[in-house]
Amino acid sequence: MEEAMDMNGFLIEFVDMLEAIISTNENNPLKPVSYWTHITEQLDLVGWDRVTHMDQDMAKIQIELSDQAGRKHILTACFPPAFPNVPFTVEPLAVPQCESTSGLDQEAVMPSQLILIDGSSLRDAVRQAEKKLELFQDFWDVMQDFDDKTWVIDPENPTPSGRMRRCALGKHCSIQITVDPLSPFSLPESRLFGPPALIEPLRANLHRNTSLWDKTRFPRENLEKLLELADGFPSPTTVAKDTMHIxxxxxxxxxxxxxxxxxxxxxxxxxxxxxxxxxxxxxxxxx
The missing domain is CATH 3.30.40.10 (Zinc/RING finger domain, C3HC4 (zinc finger))
Known part of the structure; x- marks a missing residue:
């Protein structure tokens, strides 16, 4: 349309564009102006610079969140065709599921869910999501320590909700740990894999040294001590991958x-x- 030589050419292009939009939306009626107005008002308050993805009809919008360590998270808001008469919804956050809920309020019991009351704005949802993320700062610090300082062989692409890491120990051996999101510095569930002749001494070390666990240190550091790994966990900075024999x-x-x-x-x-x-x-x- 910008390349039209005159008004007549511009109008022809404009009519063609409208006909294309109408034909595309025959089974999906065009939304009223109020729909677009209210969504843009919501985004004005949140900040357009935080939008990482948006459907063509704004039915689904992703907002970038940052936790205290600068890790990125995504909040996805879904706007129904009748918005604002029908409230928007948000998809569950990508946070770990909690099994131990003793002493927690309702919001912490279901950390992936946001509780939005009638009249809640998108900015309210963002603030509530950021508050939820605060619950898991220590958990993500612990998991990032495993990711940065060990050979994580499973999962291939860790997610913010993942509680499990399987770390290579070398000589066909590995350890699988599952961390409690609400008590990440406690002794995690552990399972050793490998040839019995190599695994049994490690398992004996782990059981014998359990009392040495120190909640002020990262679980990785504690496990190195309990397993009596003289050189610590193998990691990309200390050994070559082809020596892992995995x-x-x-x-x-x-x-x-x-x-x-x-x-x-x-x-x-x-x-x-x-x-x-x-x-x-x-x-x-x-x-």
């Missing part, structure tokens, strides 16, 4: 169709990890 002994990959190697050969001369699926395919002759 790949499957059949397909020579760590992740295969979403699975990680969870079967360890008990033979003293092997003790390599294998995908359950690879073993099955060997058994039926597909490899």
């Amino acid at each position: 790949e499957c002994g059949i397909c020579y990959a760590f992740r295969y169709e979403g699975q990680v190697p969870d079967q360890i050969c008990g033979h003293d001369k092997c003790q390599r990890p294998y995908h359950r699926l690879c073993l099955y395919e060997i058994h039926i002759g597909r490899f």
Whole structure:
């Protein structure tokens, strides 16, 4: 339209554009002006610079939030066609699910949900979401410490709601930890994987040294002490990945169709990890 040479050319382009919009919305009637006005007013209050995604009809809008450590989070607001007569809704936040709820108020019991009353604005939702994020600052600090200073082999792409990390120990061994979001500096649930000859001494160390747990230190540091890891956890800054020996002994990959190697050969001369699926395919002759 900006390239139209005269008014007649501009009007022709304008009519073509309107016809395209109408044909696209035959099964989705155009929303009233009040719909657009009220949504833009909401965004004016929140700040357009915080919008990371917006549907063409503004039905779904994503707002960027930052926690105290500068980590980014997303709040997704959904606006119904009848907005503002029908209130908007927000999708659950990507925060960990809490199992221990003793002494917590209703908002903390369901941390992923925002409680919006009639007349709540988008700015109210943002403020409530930011308050929810404050509950998990220590938890995210703990998980980030694992991510930064260990070889995390599962999950492949950690999310803010993920409570589990499986960290490589080397020599086909690894440890899976599950952190309590509301008490992240407490002793986490732990499970060791690897050849029995190597895992049993680590398991004995863990049980024998449990009383040494120090809640003022990161769980990673505590686990290094309890497991008696002289050199600490292997990490990308201390060892090369190809020395971790975490790949499957059949397909020579760590992740295969979403699975990680969870079967360890008990033979003293092997003790390599294998995908359950690879073993099955060997058994039926597909490899």
